[in-house]
Amino acid sequence: MVLLVSLAFALFPIVFVVSAAINPLGTLSSTDLLPTGASFSNFGNLFRNTAFEWWFLNSVLIASVSAAVSVFLSALAAYAFSRMRFKGRRVGLLSLLLIQMFPQFLAIVAIFLIFTTVTDLWPAIGFNTPWGLLLLYLGGALGVNTWLMKGFYDTLPRELDESATMDGASHTQVFFRIMLPLVAPILAVTGLLAFIGTINEFLIANVFLTSAESKTLSVGMWGLVAGERNNNFGIFCAGTLLTAVPTVLVFQFLQRYIVSGLTAGAVKG
Amino acid sequence: MTENVTGAGLATQAPHRGPGGAPGRGREPEKARRTVRDDRPVTLTGLAVKVVLLGLVAGIALWAAFPLVEAEAWLGLGILVATTAGLFYLYLSRRHIPAKYLVPGTLFLIVFQVFPVLYTASTAFTNFGDGHRGSKDDAIVAIQSSSVVQVPGSIEYALSIATTGDAATGPLVFLVTDPATGTVSAGDADGLEPLDAGSVTVNSAGKVTAADGYTVLNAGQASARSQEITEFAVPTEGGAIRSAGLSRAYEGKATRAYDAGCDCVRDAESGKVWTADPERGAFVAADGERLLQGWRVNVGLSNFTRVLTEPSISGPFLETLIWNFGFAIGSVFVTFALGLLCALALHSPRVRGRTLYRVLLILPYAMPSFAMLLVWRDMFNTDFGLVNNLFGLNVDWMGETWSARAAVVLVQLWLGYPYMFLVATGALQAIPRELTEATSVDGASPWQSFRQITLPLLLVALTPLLISSFAYNFNNFNAIHLTTGGGPFPADNPSVGATDLLITYTYRLAFGAAGAEYGFAAAISIFIFTLVAVISAISFRRSRQQEEVYA
Numbered sequence: 001m002v003l004l005v006s007l008a009f010a011l012f013p014i015v016f017v018v019s020a021a022i023n024p025l026g027t028l029s030s031t032d033l034l035p036t037g038a039s040f041s042n043f044g045n046l047f048r049n050t051a052f053e054w055w056f057l058n059s060v061l062i063a064s065v066s067a068a069v070s071v072f073l074s075a076l077a078a079y080a081f082s083r084m085r086f087k088g089r090r091v092g093l094l095s096l097l098l099i100q101m102f103p104q105f106l107a108i109v110a111i112f113l114i115f116t117t118v119t120d121l122w123p124a125i126g127f128n129t130p131w132g133l134l135l136l137y138l139g140g141a142l143g144v145n146t147w148l149m150k151g152f153y154d155t156l157p158r159e160l161d162e163s164a165t166m167d168g169a170s171h172t173q174v175f176f177r178i179m180l181p182l183v184a185p186i187l188a189v190t191g192l193l194a195f196i197g198t199i200n201e202f203l204i205a206n207v208f209l210t211s212a213e214s215k216t217l218s219v220g221m222w223g224l225v226a227g228e229r230n231n232n233f234g235i236f237c238a239g240t241l242l243t244a245v246p247t248v249l250v251f252q253f254l255q256r257y258i259v260s261g262l263t264a265g266a267v268k269g
Numbered sequence: 270m271t272e273n274v275t276g277a278g279l280a281t282q283a284p285h286r287g288p289g290g291a292p293g294r295g296r297e298p299e300k301a302r303r304t305v306r307d308d309r310p311v312t313l314t315g316l317a318v319k320v321v322l323l324g325l326v327a328g329i330a331l332w333a334a335f336p337l338v339e340a341e342a343w344l345g346l347g348i349l350v351a352t353t354a355g356l357f358y359l360y361l362s363r364r365h366i367p368a369k370y371l372v373p374g375t376l377f378l379i380v381f382q383v384f385p386v387l388y389t390a391s392t393a394f395t396n397f398g399d400g401h402r403g404s405k406d407d408a409i410v411a412i413q414s415s416s417v418v419q420v421p422g423s424i425e426y427a428l429s430i431a432t433t434g435d436a437a438t439g440p441l442v443f444l445v446t447d448p449a450t451g452t453v454s455a456g457d458a459d460g461l462e463p464l465d466a467g468s469v470t471v472n473s474a475g476k477v478t479a480a481d482g483y484t485v486l487n488a489g490q491a492s493a494r495s496q497e498i499t500e501f502a503v504p505t506e507g508g509a510i511r512s513a514g515l516s517r518a519y520e521g522k523a524t525r526a527y528d529a530g531c532d533c534v535r536d537a538e539s540g541k542v543w544t545a546d547p548e549r550g551a552f553v554a555a556d557g558e559r560l561l562q563g564w565r566v567n568v569g570l571s572n573f574t575r576v577l578t579e580p581s582i583s584g585p586f587l588e589t590l591i592w593n594f595g596f597a598i599g600s601v602f603v604t605f606a607l608g609l610l611c612a613l614a615l616h617s618p619r620v621r622g623r624t625l626y627r628v629l630l631i632l633p634y635a636m637p638s639f640a641m642l643l644v645w646r647d648m649f650n651t652d653f654g655l656v657n658n659l660f661g662l663n664v665d666w667m668g669e670t671w672s673a674r675a676a677v678v679l680v681q682l683w684l685g686y687p688y689m690f691l692v693a694t695g696a697l698q699a700i701p702r703e704l705t706e707a708t709s710v711d712g713a714s715p716w717q718s719f720r721q722i723t724l725p726l727l728l729v730a731l732t733p734l735l736i737s738s739f740a741y742n743f744n745n746f747n748a749i750h751l752t753t754g755g756g757p758f759p760a761d762n763p764s765v766g767a768t769d770l771l772i773t774y775t776y777r778l779a780f781g782a783a784g785a786e787y788g789f790a791a792a793i794s795i796f797i798f799t800l801v802a803v804i805s806a807i808s809f810r811r812s813r814q815q816e817e818v819y820a
Contacts, residue, residue: 080370107385139381
């Protein structure tokens with residue numbers, strides 16, 4: 001049956017990673033699909049020989065803060081786009097879509113030059129700091145997310161907020177008390193997508209973070225296998241498994257919203 | 270029908286939604302509402318929040334202003350003040366309500382997205398890159414100081430290598446001690462500046478061991494950057510200070526000098542002359558030889574025409590473009606197909622253990638994709654990769670054009686189908702079962718009812734997602750860079766590989782080993798952007814029309 005084949009396809013790389021992670025030899029050539037031995041030495045080495053705990057903390061910090069803030073920023077913007085009519089609304093929506101199509105990292109040279117100046121002036125948000133990278137990621141906060149959310153808002157009956165307004169609620173009260181709780185599914189989905197996207201972002205972080213303790217997981221772990229592929233493989237897989245932990249947790253946490261949020265928001269795009 | 274499909278995911282929340290739909294509703298109630306709002310009294314909490322947030326803004330602005338004042342960056346300060354004043358005006362006035370919601374995100378968008386894009390776009394019209402970084406004056410200084418040779422009688426300094434930033438990456442500074450006077454000076458790419466004797470510590474050999482405001486590199490740190498140090502020169506009048514080893518420096522005479530009269534560089538020894546070519550931003554000799562150091566000039570459209578006309582670029586470029594389309598379309602198609610298949614299978618009421626299946630099928634989505642890409646790369650290893658071992662194959666996956674292409678698409682399939690599965694599951698649930706039941710009563714086979722009813726409805730719902738998935742995969746840098754790295758490369762052209770996407774190709778142009786060509790890379794970026802924008806615009810229009818057909 002389709003399901004069993006897909007299941008095998010879905011799981012075998014993961015089984016392989018698990019097997020490599022607990023394989024005491026820890027090299028690629030000695031790893032097979034099923035574990036040949038079991039030990040946690042790779043996990044021990046991971047923490048002993050690398051700054052993994054720092055990478056982990058940096059990644060989780062950057063990903064969760066940027067996901068939360070970007071979801072909030074686009075929720076604000078989507079509210080305006082969905083519920084208010086103003087000059088430049090159409091133009092604004094279209095240009096958001098257009099700007100998003102320019103991948104941010106194509107501008108990496110420009111970003112590098114800009115942040116060279118920033119590092120000189122404000123070292124606190126310059127290279128090798130999580131805050132600078134965070135700000136940079138927030139540049140993409142508006143965009144696809146805003147479109148997804150606007151679509152979702154549009155499906156909420158206007159009678160709801162109109163009657164609240166009649167009852168004397170201000171626009172901020174309508175937004176925080178009425179709209180936000182109702183759009184929780186789409187907030188969850190865009191938050192999850194932003195979180196996963198940030199955890200996996202490699203290129204900009206690679207240019208941005210160079211000192212060992214400021215790296216994120218993607219940059220740090222790339223460094224593990226970039227040169228010596230065979231020998232560090234077990235450690236690398238151990239790191240991979242640990243990296244999956246926050247994502248799985250966020251996933252579990254948001255799960256009940258995800259399916260309805262993904263489709264309901266998406267189809268309105 | 271569309272009403273049902275699109276709205277059903279939310280049917281519980283939007284029971285009263287009228288057939289007219291929400292957007293584009295009349296303007297009159299809007300006006301009425303606004304007047305209601307304007308008359309409303311200010312609430313205490315609202316005021317408190319406003320005060321706190323604006324105070325925060327003022328604080329950040331103040332913090333940001335000091336370094337700007339120090340650096341005398343008046344333009345930057347002006348922008349800062351204007352922005353802050355604008356924010357205060359916006360949030361203290363009762364008008365411009367939409368702007369209040371749009372401005373926070375837009376600020377970030379402008380500073381970190383629009384501005385870099387514009388900067389990139391302007392770079393596309395220049396020859397910016399290795400050898401063309403600064404102004405003409407910078408180039409002249411660089412030419413003169415790099416031609417410095419040690420001549421009899423030149424001063425020998427005791428040298429300490431320092432930096433103002435990080436020991437491994439910060440800008441280099443030479444701390445030199447004059448043997449005759451004992452004065453210590455700091456030299457960087459702008460020239461030499463004497464330091465206050467009180468702020469430096471000098472050892473018995475005359476070497477500086479510590480200086481206020483500088484990090485003196487130790488021997489290990491210095492030798493790690495020895496190549497940079499060898500190339501570094503501190504321009505002085507008529508020559509430059511260069512290092513001789515890590516602890517001595519000499520002041521030498523430049524053999525090449527710029528002559529403003531003929532706008533050329535003349536070599537004192539050989540007498541050769543390189544004349545400035547303002548079109549190319551370089552000094553070119555009569556025999557066509559050009560000096561390595563040039564300057565940044567506007568080259569108009571030549572970066573763009575190069576893509577189309579230069580055969581060594583346009584040929585591979587076209588091939589890459591075609592494969593780029595193939596990759597993006599292929600990835601979207603296979604992930605959608607498998608995701609839909611799984612969703613359909615799970616949708617059937619006979620399946621037991623649905624939750625478990627779902628959790629397991631989604632697992633790849635939760636794994637960190639950058640790491641899994643690297644794992645897949647190793648699974649395709651010819652000698653000890655899992656794929657070959659498991660199936661008893663002996664395929665050189667990454668070494669052949671088509672096997673490498675198949676491999677990257679397969680990896681994309683693994684990474685991407687869980688998302689499609691989730692999306693398709695949601696959309697399937699939104700299609701009322703009565704529809705398919707009705708067709709089966711009418712005698713249609715399951716396949717027919719899927720083809721005629723379910724699939725079109727699904728496509729209406731999912732087309733926008735498929736388009737954005739296409740746009741994403743079109744520029745899927747990680748997928749290629751972390752697996753094949755663009756390879757395999759043809760023997761005669763190491764710059765474009767068989768699995769290269771435009772984006773990885775651009776990256777190699779801009780940062781590759783062959784020397785940076787930022788201007789050219791920026792031109793290709795613009796090209797990619799235009800392509801993706803046009804394709805997406807067309808497909809969005811078509812999907813809109815399609816939606817109307819089914820409405």
